Amino acid sequence: MGKKTWRCSIVCVCLGIFTVISGLVMIPLLTIYINHMIAKEVTLEEGTFVYKAWVDPPFPIYFEFFFFDILNPEEVTTMNQKMAVRQRGPYTYRLLSNKKNVTFNPNDTVSYRQVDTYIFDRERSVGPESDTFLTLNVILLTMFNTVRYEYEFIKIMTELLADSVDDNKLFVRLSVREILWGYEDTILVKVKEELKILGIPFDDHFGFFYQLNGTDDGLWTIDSGKRSSSTNFNILSWNGNNMLDYWTTDQSNMINGTDGNLFHPFVKKSDQPPFFFSQLCRSMSVVFQKETSTHGIDLYRFVHPRNIFGSPDQNPGNEGFCTPSGTCTPSGLYNISVCRKGSPFSISMPHFLYADQSVIDGVEGIKPVESLHESYIDVMQDIGCVLKTERKYQINMLVRQNPSFEIVKDITEVYFPIFWFNESTVVTDDWAKFIKSSYITPVGIASDVPYISIGAGVLVTFISSIAIYRQRRKSKVKKFATPSENTSLLTNN
Structure with a gap:
């Protein structure tokens, strides 16, 4: 034994x-x-885990809009006082984003069009789309800016055109629906009438998202990830181009990274994953901030570096966004007029977060708070899926003094915030359970x-x-x- x-x-x-x-x-x-x-499951191929979520996003995507209502129009126009504003919002839209004409190309790329449909969500909004705000007369100011360096007789003709309509004033009252989706502008109507005589077609409507609802912004081609997981979802071309032509340097014109909703798998804290935002006409990067979680799923949080919109002396890579070449906006903003038909618009963080103090002080009622106005993207480290995000950007208009036009002859130059938006999404309970049961566990x-x-x-x-x-x-x-x-x-x- x-x-x-x-x-x-x-x-x-x-x-x-x-x-x-x-x-x-x-x-x-x-x-x-x-x-x-x-790596196999995050490849864009029919039947994979990521493909199902990519072709028809299961997470609700919301666009929250916050508008700046001008409080002292008389004081500004008659006494040249600083503009005072109050923020009103959110006015929320549910974004339905669907991939159409998905084509798997022989070179392991995928081409598609993305149709975005915005549906107003009254329950998530502070008021109806009919709520109105006193805001800048964008068309009038754009017209003044366009002819700023033209011959004097052109300026005189522009002044006469402005005087011939009722909306010849610095501020106009518009509704949420009109600001975003378009309205018939009296100045544009007048221009249309004149051009009609010459047989030239002209659109007399304007809105920041005019004719974008229910449409796509072009043909996208991205990497399927079959060749290498490190390039998965990277944008290879947009509307047939692998570079933009808006900016003054190749670096600024590069279309880098993904669309920001998916990243390559095995993301590291040292990574600075870029993404391309077509509506803002550029690529941007994010850096690791901290570890976080949602629905019990561990995530990496990435945020924009503080100098993402910094002046070239703070961020040399932004030199190409100075347009015309060598003409830079104050730190914290960049000029998008070159990709918005010459309109004097600029982009910044909400409430001019991280911008020059002079810009923040230019408008009364602006209060940047990092916890409220910072953008972030929460990523699953292993598979690169974005489970929670808030991308926040502000649309501004440069109001410039111009002695040729009575309305802005004595006004103080200022970057005026028209509105800011938050594109947000968060994984649902059902999908969190699905991710846990099918992957994490x-x-x-x-x-x-x-x-x-x-x-x-x-x-x-x-x-x-x-x-x-x-x-x-x-x-x-x-x-x-x-x-x-x-x-x-x-x-x-």
Whole structure:
């Protein structure tokens, strides 16, 4: 019986050591296998985990708009006082974003069009779309800006055109619907009438998102990820171009990264993943801020660096956004007039967050707060899915003094905030459960197998070693006790 126990203990020790070694070997092999399976599942291919979420996003996407209502129009126009505003909002729209004409190309790329439809959500809004605000007369100021450096007779004709309509004033009252989706402008109507005589078609409507609802912004081609997971979802071309032509340097004209809703898998804290925002006419980057979580899922939070819209002396990469070349906006803004038909608009963070203090002080009622106005993107590190995001940007208009026009002859130059928006999304409870059950839990169990194997092997080895030790000790005691008894007997004899 003792020999059987001894042999069993030896076998158990060997088995335990083998189990430990197997567990140690499994750690890198299983990691490679899991990473391979993840890379396969995040490839844009019909039937994969990511493809289903990409082609028809399951998370609700909201656009929240916050408008700046002018409080002192008379004081501004008659006494040249600083503009005072109050923020009103949010006015929220649900964004339905669907991929159309999805084409898998032979070179492992995917082409598609993305149709965006905005639906007003009254329950998430402070008021109806019919709410009105006193805001800048964008068309009039754009017209003044356009002819700023033209011949004097053109300026005189522009002044006469402005005087011929009722809306020849610095401020106009418009509704949410009109500001965003368009309205018939009296100046544009007048221009249309004049051009009609010459047979030139002209649109007499204006809105910041005019004719964008229910439409796509062009043909996109992106990397499917089959060649390398590191380039997954990267935009290769937009409307047939792999570069923009708005800016003055190649770096600024580059279309970098993804669309910001998905990133490549295995994101690191040291990464600075870029994304391209077509409505803002540029690519932007984010940097790691902290670890966070939502619905119990661990995430990496990325935010814009503070100098994302910094002047070239703060961020040399922004030199190309100075248009015309060498003409830069104050730090914290960049001019998008080159991609918005010459309109004197600029982009900044909400409430001019991180902008020059002179810009912030230019309008009374502006209060930048980092926790309220900072953009962030929360990413699942392994698969690169964005589960929560708030991308916040502000549309501003430069109001400039111009002695050729009575309305702005004595006005103080100011960057006026028209509105800011927050494009937000967060994973739903159902999808969080789905991600946990289909990905996190299986991967967690698989990842634990080597360590369970090592633990079990160590335990078996330890117990078996104790058994062997006790068997050896018992054998020694028995061997020592036998001669003792014999000696005693001989003595007695």
